[in-house]
Amino acid sequence: MTHKFYITTTLPYVNAQPHMGHTLEFIQADVIARWKRKQLWPQNIIFNVGTDEHGLKIFEKALETQEEKSISEDQKIKIVKKFVNNNVQSFKDFCHLLNISYDSFYRTSDPSHSDVAQSFRNASAAKGDIYKKMYSWYYCVGCESFKTPKELTEDGVCPDHGKAPIKHEEENYFFRLSKQKDALLKHIQDNQDFIIPQSKRDELTNFVQDMNDISISRHKNNLPRGIPVPHDDQQVMYVRFDALTNYVGAIWYPQDQEKMQQFRPGIQLCWPDNLKFQGAIWQGMLASLGLPFSKSILIHGMIFGPDGNKMSKTLGNVISPFDQVEKFGIEALRYYMIAGIPTYGDASYKEDDLINLYNAHLANSFGNLLNRLIHLANKKWISFPTVEQKDTSKIDSDIQNRIIHTQHVVATLYDSYDLYAASNNIHKFVLYTNKYLDEQKPRDTSLPDAEVKETLLTVYYLLSTIIDLYTPIIPSSCAQANLMIQTQQPWILFQKIELT
Numbered sequence: 001m002t003h004k005f006y007i008t009t010t011l012p013y014v015n016a017q018p019h020m021g022h023t024l025e026f027i028q029a030d031v032i033a034r035w036k037r038k039q040l041w042p043q044n045i046i047f048n049v050g051t052d053e054h055g056l057k058i059f060e061k062a063l064e065t066q067e068e069k070s071i072s073e074d075q076k077i078k079i080v081k082k083f084v085n086n087n088v089q090s091f092k093d094f095c096h097l098l099n100i101s102y103d104s105f106y107r108t109s110d111p112s113h114s115d116v117a118q119s120f121r122n123a124s125a126a127k128g129d130i131y132k133k134m135y136s137w138y139y140c141v142g143c144e145s146f147k148t149p150k151e152l153t154e155d156g157v158c159p160d161h162g163k164a165p166i167k168h169e170e171e172n173y174f175f176r177l178s179k180q181k182d183a184l185l186k187h188i189q190d191n192q193d194f195i196i197p198q199s200k201r202d203e204l205t206n207f208v209q210d211m212n213d214i215s216i217s218r219h220k221n222n223l224p225r226g227i228p229v230p231h232d233d234q235q236v237m238y239v240r241f242d243a244l245t246n247y248v249g250a251i252w253y254p255q256d257q258e259k260m261q262q263f264r265p266g267i268q269l270c271w272p273d274n275l276k277f278q279g280a281i282w283q284g285m286l287a288s289l290g291l292p293f294s295k296s297i298l299i300h301g302m303i304f305g306p307d308g309n310k311m312s313k314t315l316g317n318v319i320s321p322f323d324q325v326e327k328f329g330i331e332a333l334r335y336y337m338i339a340g341i342p343t344y345g346d347a348s349y350k351e352d353d354l355i356n357l358y359n360a361h362l363a364n365s366f367g368n369l370l371n372r373l374i375h376l377a378n379k380k381w382i383s384f385p386t387v388e389q390k391d392t393s394k395i396d397s398d399i400q401n402r403i404i405h406t407q408h409v410v411a412t413l414y415d416s417y418d419l420y421a422a423s424n425n426i427h428k429f430v431l432y433t434n435k436y437l438d439e440q441k442p443r444d445t446s447l448p449d450a451e452v453k454e455t456l457l458t459v460y461y462l463l464s465t466i467i468d469l470y471t472p473i474i475p476s477s478c479a480q481a482n483l484m485i486q487t488q489q490p491w492i493l494f495q496k497i498e499l500t
Contacts, residue, residue: 005036006266008048008247010274011106014087015061018094020303020311020349021271023321027337028300028419029269030100034472035414046263048250049095050106051088052243054226057141058084073224080225084109097325098334099475104250108243114227116249117242121216122230123254124288129176135215138165145240173217173229175241180284184208184293187283193296195279196417197344200272200299204279211280216241244282248291265295267417272299298417301346308348319349327351328497331474332358338473339423355497362477365430366466367494369437370481373459374490376442382453384460384485395458402432403465410469419473426469433462460485 009029012022026049033047062083063076071079088107095102107113124130138147142161149156157164185208188194188201195201217235218226226236245253247268251260270278275297283293304310305317312318324333328351336354339361341347377384385391392400406429413422440455441447463485471478477493484491 003040004044004046004263005040006046006048006251006263007033007036008250008266008268010268010270010278011050011052011108011243011246012091013052013055013057014084014091015058017087017090018321020319020321022091022094023098023324023333024300024303024337024341025269025271026095026100027098027334028298028343030098030102031338031419031472032267032414032417034101034475038472046104046251047102048104048106048247049100049102050104050246050250051091051108052246053084053088053107053109054223054237054242056139056223059223059225060141077225081109094321097322097330099330101475106246106250108246113246113249116253117227117237117245118230119254120245120248120285120289121237121241124175124285127288127290129179129288130173130216131176132171132173134169134171135174136167136169137215138167140165168222170219170222172215172219172238173232173235174213175216175285175288177214177281177284178212180287181208181211183287184280184283187293194293195275196296196298199344200275200279204275207276208280211276211284214240214281240277240281241285244277244285247282265292267296267298268294269298269300272302275299296417299344301342301344303341304346304348306348306350324351324354328354328358331477331494332362332497335362335423335474338419339427341420343418343420352499355499358494359496361427361430362474363494363496365427365434366470367492369430369434369459369463369466370484370493371490372437373456373463374484374488376452377456377460378488378490380442380449380452380456382456384457384488386486390461390464392461395454395461399436399458399462403462407465407469414472422469423473426466429462429469430466433459433466436462 007029009025012018029047029049033045037045059076059080062080066079092105094100095105108117121130138149138152139145140147140158140161140163142163143158147158147165151158152165153159155164185205188205188208192198195204216238217229218238220226220228220234220236223236223238226238227242229235229237247266248260248264251263251266253260268278278294279297286293302310305319307317309317321333332354336357340353340357341349376382392403406425410422410425413419413425437455437459442452442455467478467481480491480493484493
């Protein structure tokens, strides 16, 4: 049976423009997807991204600048729809800008998603996992989630947003999340790769141990824009239960569940703040339908401002990915996100760090090596073999083994989703290749031509390995590097960036 692979980011909430946290998550997911396509062929990979477009926070954000307050509900809906569509386009532009090679861009406002969410809800209800009851709760619009008294400050406000949650009381539908508690706890305990990094397993375990049933609907008067609850025209689906179903909707649920199962269970990336939604609520929803839990949930770190504080407009430390690409280019930003920031660690985003890393790793090491090889080959009238003519058996056995070892180490790191370590091992191999070229001294006119040719062909094979391993991270640069080698035309592939 052909192996399939499914990977998805979370769906960003479109109440604002893309930020650096989205940049980190989308680039990480893209690198993994590109690596898997090399292993399994593109037709066996599905990479899902998209936008989460319902909820009270979006509705209020869209209307907050509206000067005329006495407008009809229909007018409000039109204003919100325009606001959402503009922000969705920003995320599509963002994906294009960063060369994100997604296969599916999923919008929760698409009519097809209503069928996905409602079908999933009906299937869960058929299992006896949905019921209706009166409920009182405290709801933080900023967090788009419920708050218990212990999650609030002594003054009764949300610690993240500094505002008191809204108290509501109404009759809603509930999902029996607590029913899945024991099965999920056992899965977390028995599967070490379910939550990556391991440090997040205890956090999720603690949440699951205390989790209760959750409300999954709102009265339509309190949530004007959303997917209707089947057979109840007074209720709409709550955004989390609605949006989370995208992860199966992107792979043919409910139309072709047999085909869907070929790609499940999949890999999910998320923020630390999303762990309980991805690692508990969504897993409980899957279990309700008898579907397997996700294979792995990768929790990347937080990106802080240069000052080490959380990025915010108030502090003036917000960094735009659009601005960064304009200043430094796509490949520089992609490389820094992977090679300069630990895959699962928090980090401050610093332009000086990006510049220094780019210059040291790409301009001075990889790019310089590429041009040195081409210049020397042209000077000695040496042609490189075509792809079909490649034959590493013609080079020294120790170097063959070095290539095989490096390929194995980097592949293992890619496969275990440690992208930071993978990139830094590739850089070590670049340094090794540069050192080898220096030591062989091919510019020495006293060396026989045959010896020089052997040296340059060896470097060619070493460099080909480097390009191949770097391709998921900096795909455009690696495609250009391959073209430079094929045509033996030198070019400054990585223009040095000057510190300002």
